[in-house]
Amino acid sequence: MRHLSVPSAQTQHWLERCRSEKWLAEHTGVTSLRGGNKAIPLNQTAPPEGDAAWLGNALIVLAAKEKAPSHWTEHFDAELLKHHKDDLPKAYETQGDVLIVKIEESVWHLAEMIADAMLTQLPSIRLICADLGVQGDFRVRNLEPLASRDGSTETMTRIKENGYFLWVDASKVYFSARLSNERTGTLQSAKKLKQRLARPLVVADPYAGVGPSMGALLSEPSLVEGYYAGDLNPDAVELLQANLTYLGGRRKTETGEPAPALAPSSVMCADATQWKTNPRLCNSSDLLLVNLPHDSVEHLPHLLPLLRTGQTSLLRGWAIIDRANEATEKNKIESAIIEAGGTIESLEFEEVKGFSASKSFMCFEAWVVLAAESLSS
Numbered sequence: 414m415r416h417l418s419v420p421s422a423q424t425q426h427w428l429e430r431c432r433s434e435k436w437l438a439e440h441t442g443v444t445s446l447r448g449g450n451k452a453i454p455l456n457q458t459a460p461p462e463g464d465a466a467w468l469g470n471a472l473i474v475l476a477a478k479e480k481a482p483s484h485w486t487e488h489f490d491a492e493l494l495k496h497h498k499d500d501l502p503k504a505y506e507t508q509g510d511v512l513i514v515k516i517e518e519s520v521w522h523l524a525e526m527i528a529d530a531m532l533t534q535l536p537s538i539r540l541i542c543a544d545l546g547v548q549g550d551f552r553v554r555n556l557e558p559l560a561s562r563d564g565s566t567e568t569m570t571r572i573k574e575n576g577y578f579l580w581v582d583a584s585k586v587y588f589s590a591r592l593s594n595e596r597t598g599t600l601q602s603a604k605k606l607k608q609r610l611a612r613p614l615v616v617a618d619p620y621a622g623v624g625p626s627m628g629a630l631l632s633e634p635s636l637v638e639g640y641y642a643g644d645l646n647p648d649a650v651e652l653l654q655a656n657l658t659y660l661g662g663r664r665k666t667e668t669g670e671p672a673p674a675l676a677p678s679s680v681m682c683a684d685a686t687q688w689k690t691n692p693r694l695c696n697s698s699d700l701l702l703v704n705l706p707h708d709s710v711e712h713l714p715h716l717l718p719l720l721r722t723g724q725t726s727l728l729r730g731w732a733i734i735d736r737a738n739e740a741t742e743k744n745k746i747e748s749a750i751i752e753a754g755g756t757i758e759s760l761e762f763e764e765v766k767g768f769s770a771s772k773s774f775m776c777f778e779a780w781v782v783l784a785a786e787s788l789s790s
């Protein structure tokens with residue numbers, strides 16, 4: 414097959430040129446040549462050697478390079494692939510070196526073959542698990558290991574999100590990488606609140622899971638002074654504690670010095686609706702995160718007493734609601750704040766796109782000032 418030999422630094426330029434002229438051969442790739450040049454494979458329609466289009470670059474003849482498979486299905490039996498094309502998994506989720514995939518009933522008998530093909534395609538994956546659905550109040554996934562690279566079926570693993578590491582375990586604790594943008598949004602809003610208050614913040618995250626939101630906040634120099642974080646799931650609290658110890662310990666100031674210790678730095682295994690019964694937690698926090706999407710709005714009256722009174726405080730939460738009920742749910746949030754003795758500076762209630770067709774996944778953010786009397790309610 415004819416190839417265009419070009420200096421390595423010009424490879425991208427010539428690839429783009431050949432692609433736009435439709436001169437690029439398909440199903441093969443670029444070959445590295447001895448001496449540092451790269452060889453770009455050409456099809457029949459590309460001009461001959463010596464053509465002015467090549468700007469003096471030579472054409473050479475080389476065997477076509479086999480292109481590496483780019484999808485797990487390329488490692489799957491071709492007949493079975495053709496037969497079950499519509500039922501095979503189209504998507505999967507990875508958490509660190511664990512891959513989680515939903516397998517349709519109709520192709521369940523092929524589950525191990527699917528997993529083997531995925532392991533072959535994805536060298537960074539150690540374990541493939543079938544996702545059998547979410548269970549219990551802690552919304553933890555029922556996972557069935559299908560194939561393991563090293564024989565271990567341990568689902569605890571470490572992920573990197575927005576530059577920081579977190580321990581996760583999909584078989585024991587809820588975690589969704591899809592919400593990473595929401596955590597970035599939380600960070601942006603927290604920075605605005607810090608500016609408003611002209612001091613670092615105390616954050617309450619009573620449904621923290623493994624602590625991804627705290628990860629975003631603690632990674633920002635001098636944003637957080639202290640936190641109260643917790644979860645009702647003891648397995649979540651174990652990972653949360655490990656993550657917060659790690660994240661807290663590597664904090665730096667803007668000038669790169671080790672940051673002062675966080676105070677408070679409290680991790681609790683408790684029902685969030687009961688936090689208000691602890692006087693230390695009432696009137697304690699500048700920023701409150703409420704992430705129990707099926708119950709966030711109902712729980713609000715129990716949580717608002719955690720916010721500091723007599724200043725601007727920030728409530729940020731997430732809710733899954735029926736599409737038709739947007740106005741009603743927004744009213745419920747407003748009423749909860751007013752009944753807690755609050756004045757609302759602003760309330761945003763916006764859909765986070767791409768989660769479900771039937772329900773809305775909403776983010777709400779309220780900037781409030783709670784009157785001191787709200788403590789007594």
Ligand SMILES: C[S@@+](CC[C@H](N)C(=O)[O-])C[C@H]1O[C@@H](n2cnc3c(N)ncnc32)[C@H](O)[C@@H]1O
Pocket residue numbers: 550551552586587588589592619620621622623624625626643644645646649683684685686704705706
């Ligand atoms: C949707 S997850 C959110 C976790 C985490 N904030 C995140 O973004 O990954 C909700 C968490 O709330 C916890 N949970 C459920 N009911 C709770 C309660 N009454 N009090 C405290 N935590 C609760 C669950 O165990 C789960 O980890």
